[in-house]
Amino acid sequence: MDVFEAIADPTRRAMLDLLADGERPAGDLVLAFPSMTQPGISRHLRVLREVGLVDVRPQAQQRIYALKPERLSELDAWLNKYRAFWPAQLDALERHLDRLHSPSKPTPKRSPRR
Amino acid sequence: MDVFEAIADPTRRAMLDLLADGERPAGDLVLAFPSMTQPGISRHLRVLREVGLVDVRPQAQQRIYALKPERLSELDAWLNKYRAFWPAQLDALERHLDRLHSPSKPTPKRSPRR
DNA sequence: TCATTATATAAGACACGCGTTATATACGGC
């Protein structure tokens, strides 16, 4: 299974989204998806692990899962070929790049929430 | 089937890659994939059509397929959450944005090929 | 109208991904 197939599943995308906010033990992810059983989550975690999208770190009986998004750049690279086609309103991206180039102003005016 | 599932198939990604170079009649795509039969290609085209990634235009008996990549921006939007994680070497992207902002210099020094 | 070209659809086989329940493994505390 490759990265594209791994993220084709909405549950796995949701799991990555959660892990993007910070690492979590597997049990937390099980609780986050009450519609699925523990082995179900465990299998999804295995897929993400095998495809290299997450890292695992044992801590007592727990397994702490962390996002390892390097391979998502493959997806990004593939998209590059198509970016020329929606040449406007990639504001989010541009804002991100601006933030990169001037880390002094931490997202001016933006995101007063949280 | 959504966009994520649609691009999970490598054949469909290859078809999109071909269409990114310009529209093509279905028959051309059939020829481009000798390892697959004509109905196989036709089914993949149907998926891409239904998910809104391509447009079809009849021309005599032919069906001209064209890339319609707007929905790929969904993928791009999803990736935004993760872009913070590989914060360097998105040179290609930055170059693209630079090109957008100053269309005067058409990719300086770059791509002398073709 | 009939034959040819171009593409789509039908029907079926097969594999495989996803979910389940049941069970195994591993660690910590007593």
Next chain:
DNA sequence: GCCGTATATAACGCGTGTCTTATATAATGA
């Protein structure tokens, strides 16, 4: 060593996606 917690694996059913071959539809040209 034994028990409870945390997670992984096994075994299996089921749906569905992806091929195939055979056939239908549509347009062109004689």
